[in-house]
Amino acid sequence: GESVGLHLPTLSVQEGDNSIINCAYSNSASDYFIWYKQESGKGPQFIIDIRSNMDKRQGQRVTVLLNKTVKHLSLQIAATQPGDSAVYFCAENIHGLSETSGSRLTFGEGTQLTVNP
Amino acid sequence: DGGITQSPKYLFRKEGQNVTLSCEQNLNHDAMYWYRQDPGQGLRLIYYSQIVNDFQKGDIAEGYSVSREKKESFPLTVTSAQKNPTAFYLCASREGRVQETQYFGPGTRLLVL
Numbered sequence: 001g002e003s004v005g006l007h008l009p010t011l012s013v014q015e016g017d018n019s020i021i022n023c024a025y026s027n028s029a030s031d032y033f034i035w036y037k038q039e040s041g042k043g044p045q046f047i048i049d050i051r052s053n054m055d056k057r058q059g060q061r062v063t064v065l066l067n068k069t070v071k072h073l074s075l076q077i078a079a080t081q082p083g084d085s086a087v088y089f090c091a092e093n094i095h096g097l098s099e100t101s102g103s104r105l106t107f108g109e110g111t112q113l114t115v116n117p
Numbered sequence: 118d119g120g121i122t123q124s125p126k127y128l129f130r131k132e133g134q135n136v137t138l139s140c141e142q143n144l145n146h147d148a149m150y151w152y153r154q155d156p157g158q159g160l161r162l163i164y165y166s167q168i169v170n171d172f173q174k175g176d177i178a179e180g181y182s183v184s185r186e187k188k189e190s191f192p193l194t195v196t197s198a199q200k201n202p203t204a205f206y207l208c209a210s211r212e213g214r215v216q217e218t219q220y221f222g223p224g225t226r227l228l229v230l
Contacts, residue, residue, distance in 0.1 A: 032217045043121075043207055043221035044160075089159060093217045103217055104150075104175070107159040 012114045019077040021111045023090035028071060032093035034105065035064060035075045039086045047075070047088075077113075085115045120144040121173060123208050128227045130195065131204060138193045139175035140208030140226045148211040149191035150219060153177060153204045166191055195227060203229050 013019050025033065030053040036044035050057045050064045050073075057064050063076040073090050091105040120143040130136045140149065148167050152160040162175030166185040180199025185191055195202045205226050209219040 034218060039226070041226075043123075043209075043224050046218060046220060049218060058194075104162060105217070106167060107161075109159040112224055 001096055009109065010112045010114070012116060013080050015080060015082060015115055015117050019084070019111065019115075021075045021077075021081045021088050022048045023073040023074060023075075023108050023111075025071050025090065025092045025108070027092060027094055028068075030092035030094055033064070033066060033073050034091045034093070035062075035073075035092065037084075037086045038089065038110070042090060049074060061077075074108070080113075080115050082115045082117055085113055087112050121208060121210055121220060123222040123225050125225060126223070128225055129161065129230050130227060131230050133197045135194055135196050136202075136210075136227070138195070138206055138227070140191045140193065140222060142189055142191075142208075142210045142222075144210055144212070144220070145188070146210035147188070147213045148152075149185070150209040150211070151175075151181075151193045152207045154224075155204050156208060163193065166195070181208065202227055203211075 026093055034049045035047040037047050048059045048062050048064050050066050055066050059108040061078045065074045075088060077084055087110045089110045090108045093103050121123050122141050127186050128136055150165040151163040153163055161177050163177055163181050164165050164172055164175055164183040166172035169185055169188050170207045172183050180196055182194045207224045208222045211219045
């Protein structure tokens, strides 16, 4: 199953299928990206990250792809399980304008992933 | 949730009342952040602090105040000037200026009576 982020915030897949969650980011100067998983009523959990000098990074059952040309990020989850059901957020890191303002994350609106047994 | 704690889990505010949300971390992280999350929406940055005794406004700072007197603590006060305070409030911390990954606490849900 595949989502298109802002235009399709809900993704429903069958257990065992692969899931693809998409995200369009806004700032071409962003140099670092993170995917978070948030279960209902809980804080977001770090899943995987990628720097702008890479186009692919793999973790355990997850892969993040970065296409800087079109400012697009995707999260692929292999063999999706019911425990993967959650809202998934992408975030881009933007450095502050000064040394003291540091960096900050800007979050997308999220995609609700539902895994059907 | 790691080493970030938020309290209380639920908080009720009366009209005209200021309330303070607690955020503590034992990760020795330099930077700390406060976000607001409304139902079905993403996270919006309220305030953040890179070092002790310094903090910057985020995108929605109006009606909120913070302090950073200790490295491990970053309390958020929701003042009576915040007319729509009902939301899920999330605190996060980050190791340093180079490491960008933020780690989140479990959140505090604020409701208005």
